[in-house]
Amino acid sequence: MNTTTKPSGSGAQKMDVIVEAVTPLNDLVTRFDFKRANGEDFPTFSGGAHTVIEMQDGDRVRLNPYSLMSDPVQTASYSISVRRDDEGRGGSLFMHNHVKVGDRMRLSTPVNLFCLDLRAKKHIFVAGGIGITPFLGMIAQLERTQGRWELHYSGRSRALASYAEQLTRQHGSKVHIYFDDQSQTIDIDGLLSGQPLGSHLYVCGPAGMISWVLGRAADSAWPSDSVHSEEFLAPQSGEPFQVRLCQSDKTIEVGAHESLLEAIERAGVAAPYLCRGGACGQCETTVLEYDGEFQHRDHWLEDAEHASGKKIMPCVSRFVGKTLVLDR
Amino acid sequence: MSIQFNKETFRDDYSFHNSERAIKRFPFPFHEDSYMYAVNMEQHQGGPKDSVYEMRFDVDEHYVAEMQDRAQVLADDPLRCQSLPHMTLAGWDLLELIMVSKSEDYPEFFELQRDGLYWRWINKPLGIDDSFTFLDESTLPYGPMEYICRQTQGDFCVLDQRDEMLWMDAGMVTTQADWSLDFDIGMNFFEWHAPVPLAHEMGIFKRALKFLLNIQQGTPARRLNWTMTVNPLLDTSPENYHKWGIQKTSLTPENIGGKQFLRVELQTFFRLPRSNALVFPIRCYLIAFEDIVSVPKWGRRLHRVIRDLPVELATYKGFIDNRPMMLDYLSEYDDGLPTSPGVWPELDTEPSLQAV
Amino acid sequence: MSKFQFPESIKSRPVYGTLEPRGDVAYLLVADAEGAEAIYDLATAGAHVARNAHIIYLPNETGDKYTGMLQALNPAQLYIGPSYEAALSRIQRVLSNARMGLQVCLSGTEGLMGKALIEVSAAGIPHSAVQFEHSGSVARRMQCVHCKGITENVSTDPFVCSHCGLNLFVRDHYSRRLAAFQGVCIDAEDPGNVPDPVELYS
Structure with missing residues (x-):
């Protein structure tokens, strides 16, 4: 106890x-x-x-x-x-x-790493492609509590913009749709400059779109605490590499198309995780020894921690080199 | 299991008392003969039968008296219960969590009937039978957090989670260990812990925050904290410190056994589903020194812990002036024998007190 | 004027920096007394600031010492007022019509910055996005934890609550919501034993 x-x-x-x-x-x-x-x-x-x-x-x-x-x-x-x-x-x-x-x-069970800021006087959603999905739940929640919101959603084409028609039908003028194949783009600067104080901006979509919107928001002097984004990093493929797991006394091979976390799990070693997308910090693992280069891809560790060679987030990050020993 | 609710007070004549059963199940906080801060979290998924860890919200013999004391504190100072405007949804989350838990864990005392959003709540010990519409504040006599916390032992902090941080944005705090909700509401995790000595430097709060941010639905956590109180006074608030502080000077070698209380907080943490907020119930258990030393293992250990505690901690916990008198008393119950590891009383296996 | 260096303290105690120009956006600048110098430095560092700026300035005991300097900046709007209470409804009005991107810079005493931040936060700007620069008096705005009354311009520790009369010691624990430090009874455990007051930071 x-x-x-x-x-x-x-x-x-x-x-x-x-x-x-x-x-x-x-x-x-x-x-x-x-x-x-x-x-x-x-x-x-x-x-x-x-x-x-x-x-x-x-x-x-x-x-x-x-x-x-x-x-x-x-x-x-x-x-x-x-x-x-x-x-x-x-x-x-x-x-x-x-x-x-x-x-x-x-x-x-549900885990939320992309939550509404319930203090917001207005919620502005910017979605690209499949990035629309988290906003569907948020919109449903706000509709029940009379929250003020608007959505700006861009998809490749009318056919590929999932849920666009349904959202427009249900919510009318709160929903703004943009089709790439019709050269329609979000007027992001216009959007950012006209919002009342207390607005919060949420972005979900491809990495390029997220960094574009975050960059414009920063240039428009939006407070960083008023801007929220979610990018599910899928673990990327890469060269296979070998890892020594010190606590469990095992040496494992990480395949080209699996993540380090998946390889650890495959070896029967229990490792904590929540988001599996480099955001939540749960799988943070201590590096005991290495000779090579890390490919850090998470949003969790600080730059200094990335540079230190002492931590890795095995859900999305990889390694190239001779030796990697983890405290796991 | 049936509980006889005590008729007792936490003020004036201080008739509060622990039964034999309450002493045996007391959450003694020291698992070894010394104490230092630790994050010391564990899962809150039940515990040994009849222990205070068994149920999600422990109900004990002090329930009715504590709720009467709470009503008095709130009548005297309504600022002990506050909720910032964006926290109402979290209040409903908390009401649901407690009603569901208590009606499942103590069906002989609490009953919840649900038909969609139309709910009926029966609390037999307090004689309450209310029907209301879930998520409609106008159908309850108080806001949802205040309504349910007036019926639940312990203080409640409801923490909003934003920007990788927890914010003390709502709470009901009437039995606090010397901190003011009215002053701290709206602060972040590091700010409301700012006055705590040593722990920041030790990185305790950074580690604790990381842990708490990751508590998920269905996997609550718990830890213990402790301090000392003279007299079984629940309302040790800074608001009333100018009234109760003087009681600390009323200890004498003759009365200390019955007048000095170890105050233990069972802190639990639950993720709230609709709001993604975190609720942090702080349940206070009091036990007189003379009752602690009736358990030989606890008497030996408490003496060693108090003797070796760093000055900063004894000062922060408010008993530095009384420590010598406490040690005089406790040393009578420490015969120098080793103690077994862990917090349990071990009445059957631990040797009884040898002549000191 | 040399800036006062506050000693390092606990994590709830605010820290102040130096105002810096950000984008070519609208600015709301609120200052009292010597805080005018920070505005002047800010407008000098960023030529675009003044033409986008609404300045709300409370000279207090400095009289007209700095007012000419602020007028010479030729800001978009300049209000010079007799007290914070007098300026409050104007601050609220400006915020009610403002858009995201507004930069808020507060300078002067801790009491002024703290009170203005209450309005700015209520309008929806996160406190982390507001800039602060301290100058002038180091007296504190104190809340009595017992009677909840606020005593302005406390410069000694301990001090007497201006509402309930208790002897309070000055803590560094600070509430943004109240814009006040916490004062706690110093002689609760030994009534009448009150140390002589000493100047803060002395």
Whole structure:
């Protein structure tokens, strides 16, 4: 009792679920609806939350985070939207190609790293492509509490802009849609310059779009605490490398298409995680020894920590070189 | 399990008392013969049967009396309960968490009936039977946080989470260890802990913050904290310090056993689902020195902990002046025998007190 | 004028910097007494500041010593007022019509900066985005934790609460919401034993 203990196990708690519906929305995006295997309701959640979905792909377990996009109050089912990534490491392809109605899967309890600032006098959402998904839950939450919001959403084309039509139909003038193939772009400077004090800006989409919007907001002298973004970093493929896990006395091989965290888990070593996207800090791991170069890709560690060679976030970061020894 | 609720007071004649059962289940905070700050978090997923850790919100023999004392404190000073405007949703989250937990954990005392948003709440010990609409403040006699906290032992801090930081944006604080909600509301985690000595330098708060930011739905956590109070006084607020501070000087070698109390806070942490806020209940347990030393292991250990505590901590906890008298008393119960590790009383295995 | 160096303190105690020009955007500058010098330095460092600036200035005991200097900056709007209370509704009015991107710079005494920050925060600007520069008096605005009354311009420790009369010691614990430091009864455990007051920071 009362000794120092670490957060238990890995990630948040898990729930057994059954795939209730698989709905292709367009050439790239498919929506998945789940119900709980035990017949109970899901826990309620806050807009912007995600769940980590566990996929049993042969003898390999894939864990990918997706935003919960249903109304947080409707807890009979959970919904996610998955964009097919043909170049990716295979999680989205597995969802698209193998998951069908009636399948049993596991979801984590909701985790929110992209929450509404409830003090905001107005919420402004800027979405690119599949980055629309966290805003669907936020909008549902604000509609129930009479929150003031507007959405600026750009997609490649009318056909590929998932949920654009539905959002326009439901919310009319609060929703502004831009299609790349019609050369429509968000007038970001105009948007930023006209907002009342107390507005908060939220951005979700491709990395390039996020850095563009954040840059314009900074140039327009928006306070950094009034600007929020979420980018799910998918772990990137890279050269295979070898790692020594000191505590568990194991040497493991990290494959080209798996993350360091996945390789650690594959070796049967429990490692903490929550977001698996370089944002939450939970998987922070101490480096005991190295000879080579880190490829840090997380948003968690400070620049000085990246440079120190003493920490790594194994969910998204990799290593190239001769030796890497971790305290795990 | 049935609980006999005590008729007792936490002021004036101080008739507060612990039964044999309450002494045995007291959350003694020292797991070894010395004390220093630690983040010392563990999961709050139940605990040994009949321990204070067993249920999500422990209800004990002091429940009714504590709620009466709280009502008196709030009547005297309504600023002990405040909620910044953006925290109402978190208040509903908290109301739901407590009503669901208590009705499941203590069905003989509490009952929750839900039909969509139409809820009925029955609290038998306090004689409450209210029907209301969930998420509609106009259907309750108080705001949702105040309503449920008037029926739940312990202080409550409701922390908003923004910008990788926790903010003390709402709370009900009537049994505090010398800090003012009215003054601290709106502060961030480092600011409201600013007056605590040593721990900042030790990096305790940075580590604790990282841990707390990552507490998730369904996986609450807990830790213990402690201080000392003369008389079983719940309301040791800075607001009333000019009234109760003088009591610290009323200790004598004759009365210290019954008058000096160890005050232990069972702090728990729950993620709130709708608001993504974090609630931080701080449950206060009081025990007289004479009751502590009735457990030989605890008597030995408390003497060693108090004797070896750094001056800064004894000062911060407010008993530096009384420490010599406390040690005189406690040394009578420390025969120098070793103590077993852990916090439990071990009444069956620990040797009884040898002649000192 | 040389700047007062506040000793290092606990984490709730505000720290102050030097005002710096940011983008070519609207500025709201609120200052009292010697705080005018910080505005002057700011407008000198950024030529665009004055033409975008609404200056609210309370000379207090410095009289017209700095007013000519501020007029010479030729700001978009300049208000010189007799007290913070007199200026308050104007500050609120300016904020009610302002847009995101407004830069707020506060200079002068801790009491003035703290009180103006209450309005700025209520309008929705995060306190982390506001700039501060201290000058002039180091007297403190103190809240009595017992009666909740606020005593302005406290320059000694301990001091007597101007509302309830208790003898209070001066803590460094600071509340942005109240714009005040905390004062706590010094003789609660030994009534009447009150040390002689000493000047703050002496």
